[in-house]
Amino acid sequence: MSTTPIGVTNPHRPVLAIEGLTVSFDGFKAVDNLNLYVGRNEVHVVIGPNGAGKTTVLDLICGKTPSTSGSIRFNDRELTKMREFDIVRAGVGRKFQTPSIYENLSVYENLEMSFPRGRSVFGALVFNRSPDVIARVKEVAAEIFLDEQLHQQADLLSHGQKQWLEIGMLLMQEPELLMLDEPVAGMSVSERTKTAELLGRISQGRSVLVIEHDMEFVKSIAHKVTVLHQGKVLAEGSMESVQANPKVIEVYLGH
Template identity: 60%
Template sequence: MIAGTDAIAARAGALVIENLGVSFGGFRAVEDLSLNIAPNELRVVIGPNGAGKTTLLDMICGKTRPTTGSIKFGDLELTGMPEYQIVRAGVGRKFQAPSVYEDLTVAENLEISLPNTHGLWQSLFYRRTAEVRRRVLEVADRARLTSDLSRNAGELSHGQKQWLEIAMLLLQDSKLLLLDEPVAGMSPRERELTAELLKEIATDRTLIVIEHDMEFVASIASKVTVLHQGRVLSEGTAEQVQRDPLVIDVYLGDDHHA
């Protein structure tokens, strides 16, 4: 266990990854990868296709078990924990395609994301209390969805569905959010609003965002990590990594939107 101020930082969402590696049939998808992400940091991970970005998120959330190394979220060792326990520990994952209940309203999607609304007994005794309404309205406001609460989620634009899914993670009380290409397919205005939303969330949560769009990356990132062939190639501000000759050579020099 971590003591003193470290424990406070840990609970706030520090993530320490050391010497992480995973092999698939002899292929090293990630090798000797170490990252240190501070509480309430918005870290963006970039790199060419096949660099190990999604595999990294898979290992943090327990979908893929590392072959070597350690993933510590606060004072918890995540490697070896089942996915549902990692979710309960405060790790939330959003995939590229939005995953919302399209036949339910925005408000209903948010309500069922609240802890203690699942399972037979919880469902039987679930009530829309004033506290439930307050939390749903608060998160809907944060996610720019207040005026859409009574609409079916299927009627939302692609960008709004992405915001709804992020809002659902906030209501699950995720302290670490893993977002895979959150602005793919969004309009320019939706991207601007998403940048604002993610920066607001990072005032009290830790975020790891995988993204290809360097303009968007520069607008949100406090720090950028560049992966290449399963290793950290470069790290720094968006401006620093964009100037790094190695990054230009393996990533930015090509059509990195592919």
């Protein structure tokens, strides 16, 4: 008998399988019996009105907020029982809206210290100058369009370049699931185009879960879209199907 849940893109083994996930804040269910599946090589975008529960879902996945009930399986490991640090080590990387880079260090140093061996600025800078780390830093810098800024101090980067640097810092840890909260907020048009290209590339061999309000950007990156409303899934599927859904137009896109 098949136990495949309805609506799964990759029914055989989603990398991330969220089932029956609920969190209540003083009786208010910000996330309410949510099912969400993310496959490998998938850019999955979560959209929905303000307060729908999008950021809370990412907080639950990365262990920042404990769930009230339900399960979050990542490669068959149950994340709801794990600490934030162990979730990162299991291969989940999360980028918040505001970049948290070291402004007074160079692009190179920021990437170098994110190599998993580096536990502190001091430790990273003293012990990490090995050929494999140097090669990885250069590879990631090229991936995030910053190979020509390697020795530039991070505070001199544009807002968009800072966002890319933070994505690069996450890539240094080779996460299997990368979560990004409004990655193109405040970016120029050309930076948005390059970010779309970047996300397409980094989804190869990984899963990328994105929260985004900019529908043009969503169209350019999403393999699958989930629309959240009042903590529940309102609609799910391709961008075309979601955009044509009258319920989605009523509560979100029509506004």
